[in-house]
Amino acid sequence: MNKILVINGPNLNMLGIREPDIYGKQTYADLVEFVKQVGADVSVEVDCVQSNHEGVIVEAIQGALGKYDGIVINPAAYTHTSIAILDALKAVNLPAAEVHISNPWERDDFRRESYAGMACVYACAGLGFEGYACAIKFLVEYPNNPQQL
Ligand code: DQA
Numbered sequence: 712m713n714k715i716l717v718i719n720g721p722n723l724n725m726l727g728i729r730e731p732d733i734y735g736k737q738t739y740a741d742l743v744e745f746v747k748q749v750g751a752d753v754s755v756e757v758d759c760v761q762s763n764h765e766g767v768i769v770e771a772i773q774g775a776l777g778k779y780d781g782i783v784i785n786p787a788a789y790t791h792t793s794i795a796i797l798d799a800l801k802a803v804n805l806p807a808a809e810v811h812i813s814n815p816w817e818r819d820d821f822r823r824e825s826y827a828g829m830a831c832v833y834a835c836a837g838l839g840f841e842g843y844a845c846a847i848k849f850l851v852e853y854p855n856n857p858q859q860l
Contacts, residue, residue, distance in 0.1 A: 712755055712780045712781055712850055712851045712853070712854060713755060713756060713780055714755065714756045714757075714758070714778065714779045714780055715750065715755055715756070715757050715758075715779060715780065715781045715782070715783060715847055715850055716757075716758050716759075716760065716771070716775045716778075716779040716781075716782050716783070717746050717757055717758070717759045717760070717782075717783045717784075717843065717847075718759075718760050718761075718762075718768060718771055718772065718782060718783070718784045718785070718786075719739070719742070719759070719760070719761040719762075719784075719785050719787065720761075720762065720763075720768060720784075720785060720786040720787030720788065720789045720790070721762070721763040721764075721787045721788055721789065722763065722787055722788070723739060723742075723761055723785060723787050724739045724761050724763070725739075726738050726739045726741075726742060726812075727739070727741070733812075733813050734812050734813060735812065735839055735840075737840065739761060741840075742759075742840055742843070743759045745840050745843065745844075746759060746783075746840075746843050746844075746847065747759075749843065749844045749847050749848070750847060753847065753848060753851050755847065755851055757847065758779075765789055765793055765795055765796065766795075768786065768789065768793075768796055768799075769795050769796060769799045772784075772796065772799035772800055772802075772803055773799055773802065773803060775803055775805060776803040776805065779805065780805065780806075780850075780854075781805055781806045781807065781808070781850040781853070782800070782803075782805050782806070782807040782808070783807075783808045783810055783843060783846040783847060783850065784796075784800070784807055784808070784809060784810070784827060784831070785809070785810045785811060785812070785843075786809075786827045789827070790809070790811070790815065790822075790825045790826065790827050790828070791815070791821060791822055791823075791824050791825065791826070792826070793826055793827065794826055796826065796827050797826040797827055797829055797830050800827060800830035800831070801830045806832050806850055806853050806854075806857075807827075807830060807831045807832065807833075808831055808832065808833035808834070808835070808846035808847075808849055808850055809825065809827055809828045809831040809833065809834040809835070809846075810834075810835050810836070810842040810843050810845075810846045811835070811836040811837070811842065812837075812838075812839055812840070812842065813836070813837060814836040814837030815836060816836065817837070832849075832853060832857075833845075833846060833849045833850070833853075835849075
């Protein structure tokens with residue numbers, strides 16, 4: 712695993728401002744710095760994409776094919792609605808890890824379904840930024856042990 716693409720969905724650019732009691736006080740820029748440092752620690756190059764648009768996220772997933780070895784994705788609200796993101800993850804068939812800063816399964820009923828998660832080999836929720844670190848580290852080990860979860 713040499714290169715991982717970290718994709719963040721809608722409203723995650725508002726981290727630090729957005730519902731800080733749920734998502735914390737750190738910003739999206741802090742998150743990018745954090746995941747790049749985690750990548751450096753495990754000798755993996757990490758690129759980051761954030762978009763508020765479903766189609767841009769679909770295109771980022773499609774564009775990862777041939778360029779990245781794995782995807783970490785927090786589809787944010789699209790987690791619970793987007794079959795297009797699920798299909799894109801299935802189409803590229805790269806190992807993908809789902810991350811949520813909060814734990815959607817402990818919140819509103821409508822957050823309980825994850826479509827993207829159906830195409831992911833790993834999920835982490837409720838650990839804040841640390842979930843991204845867990846996901847990156849999981850993907851780094853995944854080629855050696857694809858059964859682990
Ligand atoms: C989220 C959880 C989603 O339910 C929500 O819509 C988000 C963020 C999280 O990281 O906790 O925007 O994915």
